[in-house]
Amino acid sequence: MKVNSQVTILELPMVFNNVERILNLTLISDPLGGLTLVDTGLPNQVELIEAAMAKDGFSIDNIRQIVLTHHDLDHVGSLNELVKRTGAKVIALKEEVPYIDGTLISTKYPSDEVLRNRPELAKLLESCVPTAVDEPVVDRTILDSSGGAVVIATPGHTPGHLCLYLPMVKTLITGDALVSENGVLKGPVESATPDMEAAKQSVRKLTRVNVTTIVCYHGGLVADDANGQLQRLAMSL
Ligand SMILES: [Zn+2]
DSSP: OBOSSSEEEEEEEEEETTEEEEEEEEEEEETTTEEEEEOOOSTTOHHHHHHHHHHTTOOGGGEEEEEOSOOOHHHHTTHHHHHHHHOOEEEEEGGGHHHHTTSSOOTTOOOHHHHHHOHHHHHHHHTOOOOOOSEEEOTTOBOTTSTTOEEEEOTTSSTTOEEEEEGGGTEEEOTTSSEEETTEEEOOOGGGOSOHHHHHHHHHHHTTSOOSEEEETBTEEEOSSHHHHHHHHHHHO
């Protein structure tokens, strides 16, 4: 779904614990730099990504960069396969790099007991291949070739979580720093956020940017009074 001149949302279906949900990947178009993909879905979703892109007239082979908001399985799942396919440059916040390239194990990695009880999760984790990050970035980095996207460090959900802000189209890509439901913006999900205090602080930090459009990985587009919703939510946390 094309949202504006720079942003397209790629909706990927995901069935997990027998519940169907949609993952909202974002594609940023830059007239000179090609395509930047933000997050990569679960393992083995390259074909779904390709189909979602084709629906809006994009070719997967034109992805030049991949930005990861963080290292959770539903965000880095198809990273390795995508890099092999496209040769795209991988970008993530410095603090998140060791969790993506496999130097450190995720603090959220499930216990052996959980893995025994949830074989489908164990299988997914097994098929997620650690991948090198080409360009570690920091807060306020302006990405090359990505429509002027600005990195906003938003720790809490993970130590090196980032959001991206596109000033030309006043669009905020939140990763999991925020979620939404039917166009209504909501705070970070407590059960999946180890450092809730940092996560709340990160939401307050996001109010510094002026937004008309917000894209949440879980929940999708927030277009109705996005700025007002963000300000009110931050004050309520
Ligand atoms: Zn997620």
